[in-house]
Amino acid sequence: MENVVLICVLMTLLHLLWQVFFRKNKRDSHERAKLPPGSMGWPYIGETLQLYSQDPNVFFATKQRRYGDIFKTHILGCPCVMLASPEAARFVLVTQSHLFKPTYPKSKEKFIGPSALFFHQGDYHFRMRKLVQGPLSPDAIRNLVTDIEVLAVSALESWVGNKVINTFQEMKKISFEVGILAIFGRLESHYRKELKKNYSILEKGYNSFPTKIPGTPYKKALSARKRLSEILSTIIRERKEKRSIEKDLLGCLLNAKDDKGEVLTEGQIADNIIGVLFAAQDTTASVMTWILKYLHDDPKLLEAVKAEQKAIYMSNEEAHHPLTWTQTRNMPITYKVVLESLRMASIISFTFREAVTDVEYKGYLIPKGWKVMPLFRNIHHNPDFFSNPQKFDPSRFETAPKPYTFMPFGSGVHSCPGYDLAKLEMLIMTHHLVTKFSWEVVGSQSGIQYGPFPIPLQGLPARFWRESTS
Template sequence: MVALLLVVGLAVSFLVACSALLRWNEVRYRKQGLPPGTMGWPVFGETTEFLKQGPSFMKNQRLRYGSLFKSHILGCPTVVCMDPELNRFVLMNEGKGFVPGYPQSMLDILGRSNIAAVHGELHKTMRSAMLGLVSSPMIRDKLLPRIDEFMRSYIDDWSGSVIDIQEKTKEMALMSALKQIASIGTGPVSESLKTEIFKLVLGTLSLPINIPGTNYYRGFKARKNLVSLLRRLIEERRISRCSYDDMLDSLLRADDSSKVKLSDEQIIDLIIALVYSGYETVSTTSMMAVKYLHDHPRVLEELRSEHLEIRKSKSREDGIDWSDYKTMKFTRAVILETLRMATVVNGVLRKTTKDVAMKVPKGWRIYVYTREINYDPLMYPEPLTFNPWRWLDKNLDSHRHFMLFGGGGRMCPGKELGTAEIATFLHYFVSRYRWEEVGGHSILKFPRVQAPNGLHIRVWDNQDQIVESSSEL
């Protein structure tokens, strides 16, 4: 009996303590004029719900509090904005009370010179350096031939294999980036980098708690290992004085007469940012494009027609060039519609430098949640329908669609490079494989090469759930 009373007493004390902590955190951030909302636990806030529930968390909070509500996510007191007009105002007015507001975990792991985090003159310098690496002439003359060579080799290796399309597109995006940035091919170095980058990506979206076992701890350790590997690579390049004709080579060749001169630390942060930013967008868009093509045979047929027309004048060994890429109008439309439907970019964070009219105090973060805009029927008629044709008569540089790429003055400078990578992947994917319905299952086969087996794929959605499975022939 005494033991039972002790257990009950401990349980009641625990519940009272939890209730007191929750209440204290609400009172701590109570300020007149703030939007409604909940702050969750001290330190942790509502990060777990935010990361695990994703869009469901946002919808539930909006139903309770409206399109503007407060929360505590990723270690920061934050106002979440789901109003389209307010979101446009925030993104188009950087420098007028708003600066990048990425969480501490991302700042620590991607580096203080990460282009997404800096502002003012340093942002202009970093952006200028990045634009020099991913400009249209650079893509046309240097990067596209590398991308083409890599994609041909990578996709041909799928012949007769059972593959997981989510795993393969992640690996594809990363290996393609390493090839372009530092001429790193398959081998021990790429395997080491791949392992560390996967840990780094997970660490950027976590609470900044530096305790062994946490994603932040693993991500921060991965950053240290990456910096060490890249510093060693830079030193080897300088000693050898060989020309590699890649992005790293371009950065290291800059001298005092160049407009843009970066320190080794800034070069390393720029390389990490290039890998990080392209990795998630290219891999997720490529994966989801496969799913949507599978679900929409008419779109697949139109896309195949475009790419088979390009291949008419080429042998199997011939690659594609810039003029081929520029003719891929329907392919671009498929990529944009995939970005819209899959909401690869859910939102961005800004930090206030002064009290702003949106009831956000100085120093707070604003999470500009752009996902809902992608399904706005005023912008996109029948928004839940996958319809690439909607993009063919639009000005693709129009500000109406800037949120697909990150928004405002922070629009991703590498979006053309990412588009070229995905387009090249789709070119070889749809021209060398074809779907057939066999016994109720979708089979991918080589159209021009004798292969003993089909290609079995598992397609995943952006909630990491299997949404379609095919069987091996």
């Protein structure tokens, strides 16, 4: 008996010694590690003013040239580590993603909703991502081709005439309608109108200064968010009463049950619907605006895309038959234009993560609580991965890019679940644009503005007309 007790005591002592040794080594390792090089700027405001007083991409590129692919800064009230290499992006987003949680300012989370999947990680995120991905997968969206086509043609027809349109704003209207289609199927027009009106108010306040003073964009946005919840609650209640099993996103969320047989709350459903709308609209509209500009600026490329799409158009007896899913999978030139537009524009320039513990990477310490930002645009515009990166050249995608050098929709468990729908929308829009219409850009044909996504100056004002079919 005494021997057993002695052994237990010895084992306990060995365990304690191991814990002390392990923790000391871990602490010593972190003490040996140093913060990445870089500048933190002024107290509290850091380098936020420098970031927003110039092209953000110039700010990050200048830092990268000076400090390398890993550097620190202080922006938006947070100490940050910037990562501008494929290996670092893979480390944060894929192989060690459990060490970094998604993070957004609280004001943004309040607008979209705290239950939206991209604010979470772990079991809840895994479950919600699986639910959202289902109706946005290729197998599901292949049934939306004809409906998206109707939306695209209707929008383009409305642009024709001597009027000058804001291309980006018009593209946003299309993307919103496609988002509604994927979420609700054929939603009644008065609900679409109310959702659109209140979402527009919400969007205007999203990047405004967070103050609850009456009349401010932020306060108006909070009120619009409340109304959106009420509208969605009515739609959900009506769908439940019908007891129909729909395959759209709302149907999937309504019919989902966890291991205990519990269903999602109306709040969880509403937050994830608004999250999908938020993710679907501006980003897709921005890329489609850039596609239009890049084709306009390269007549030779435009003719090649026209030839490819005209062949499909003629095979459909000049649009007497709708586009098919198979046809959208067989547009090699146009698809490379989409990919190159995604690379050049890099609408999502970076993503936010937060270290949940002290993390050491390549001899540098990323302290717990610091923001970590993989810089997608810097990687996409790195000449080591894409030769002559400032040139628009779709032929570069004749061969697949190296892993983690092309991440237009992010990477890992938090990559955009709607990327297949976005690409389908771009292909359908381009098909009808080049086969039936011509356009000219009005005013300045260069320059970029940020709001917050990069778009051509003034939303690319343009004039459209219908081409002769003779």
